Amino acid sequence: xxxxxxxxxxxxxxxxxxxxxxxxxxxxxxxxxxxxxxxxxxxxxxxxxxxxxxxxxxxxxxxxxxxxxxxxxxxxxxxxxxxxxxxxxxxxxxxxxxxxxxxxxxxxxxxxxxxxxxxxxxxxxxxxxxxxxxxxxxxxxxxxxxxxxxxxxxxxxxxxxxxxxxxxxxxxxxxxxxxxxxxxxxxxxxxxxxxxxxxxxxxxxxxxxxxxxxxxxxxxxxxxxxxxxxxxxxxxxx
Numbered sequence: 150x151x152x153x154x155x156x157x158x159x160x161x162x163x164x165x166x167x168x169x170x171x172x173x174x175x176x177x178x179x180x181x182x183x184x185x186x187x188x189x190x191x192x193x194x195x196x197x198x199x200x201x202x203x204x205x206x207x208x209x210x211x212x213x214x215x216x217x218x219x220x221x222x223x224x225x226x227x228x229x230x231x232x233x234x235x236x237x238x239x240x241x242x243x244x245x246x247x248x249x250x251x252x253x254x255x256x257x258x259x260x261x262x263x264x265x266x267x268x269x270x271x272x273x274x275x276x277x278x279x280x281x282x283x284x285x286x287x288x289x290x291x292x293x294x295x296x297x298x299x300x301x302x303x304x305x306x307x308x309x310x311x312x313x314x315x316x317x318x319x320x321x322x323x324x325x326x327x328x329x330x331x332x333x334x335x336x337x338x339x340x341x342x343x344x345x346x347x348x349x350x351x352x353x354x355x356x357x358x359x360x361x362x363x364x365x366x367x368x369x370x371x372x373x374x375x376x377x378x379x380x381x382x383x384x385x386x387x
Contacts, residue, residue, distance in 0.1 A: 200353040202283035203387065205260040208354070211386035212262050212281055213379045220270050221375070226263035226278060233257075236309050243306035245295035246316060246331070249346060250308065252357060254292045258282035266375065274364030277371065279379055280357040293329055293350050300331035312336040322373065324380045325351040332368045335361075343368040347376060351383055 203211070215223045231252045238247035248254060252261060260283040265276070284292065297318070305314040313333050321328035330347040342361055345368050349356040358376055360369040 200286045202259040202285055202353055203281075204283070205262065207386065208260055208262045208281040208283055211354075211383045212264055213279065213375070213382055217378045217382060218266065218375055220268060221277075222267040222269060224265050224267075226265050226280075231261065231263050231280070239307045240303075243299055243303035243308075243313075243316070245292065246299045246303055246333070247306060247308040247313070249296065249348070249357065250313075250335075250344075252280045252282065254282060254284070254288075254355070255295075256284070256288045256291070258284055258355070273362070275360055275362045275369045277375065278357075278359040279375070280355075280359070281383065282355040282357065284353050284355060286353040289350050289353050289355050290327075292355060293327055293348060296331070296346075296348055297329045300329065319345070319347075322347055322349065322376050324376060325349040325356065325384075330371075334368075341365050345369050345371060347371050349376070349380055351380055352387060354383060354387065356380055356383060 213223060215221060217223075233253075235244075235248055235253050235255070238244045245255065252258075252263060261280060263278060263280040265278050268275075268277075282289075282292075300316060300318040303316050305312065305316065307313070313335050316331060316333040319330040319332055321330040328347060328349040330345070332343065332345045335342045335344055340363075342363055342365060344362075345360045347358040349358075356376075356379055358371040358379075360371045362369045
């Protein structure tokens with residue numbers, strides 16, 4: 150019997166079959182996080198150690214709208230498709246990858262907002278989503294580190310009664326303080342659906358980009374223009 154979260158994933162797959170987004174833009178490997186930081190002083194309120202998680206209101210203000218990305222319809226992601234619950238993955242060494250499928254992290258985000266983007270021009274079966282996850286900076290760094298490690302070592306796993314295979318790292322975008330990208334194939338009731346993730350850390354906030362091709366075939370790319378627009382808007386708002 151499928152779990153409740155498993156049924157959510159089926160719904161996501163059906164929605165994706167009716168959704169279209171442009172799959173374009175290259176990605177380059179880059180990590181701009183510094184290896185050391187200057188000691189904080191009393192007058193240095195902007196020091197990395199002082200960064201606090203953004204509020205839900207701040208995330209909402211920083212989220213892209215249709216005015217920020219030409220050629221897309223932008224809407225809120227239904228709450229039941231990003232549930233606040235973590236389901237164990239098998240093996241446990243793939244847990245960070247599994248949690249991110251539903252915008253989950255460990256430690257938990259203090260606030261989350263998510264948007265679904267639909268292309269007004271293409272009908273290639275690709276669904277695109279974006280999420281903003283607020284964290285303490287140290288926690289945000291841990292999540293990125295866990296995703297990077299698991300994308301390199303976790304080849305396949307089971308989660309919410311479904312199988313995920315072919316997990317492998319991709320070149321990450323030159324955005325934010327650091328980023329990690331990876332792809333995999335989800336098996337939902339026999340349908341092989343390629344999925345691509347890019348997760349960008351900007352300060353204490355994680356920007357998650359998710360592309361899924363419900364028609365199968367080649368793994369979709371997250372459009373570079375969408376990533377750049379969202380990270381730029383977040384950095385201005387923060």
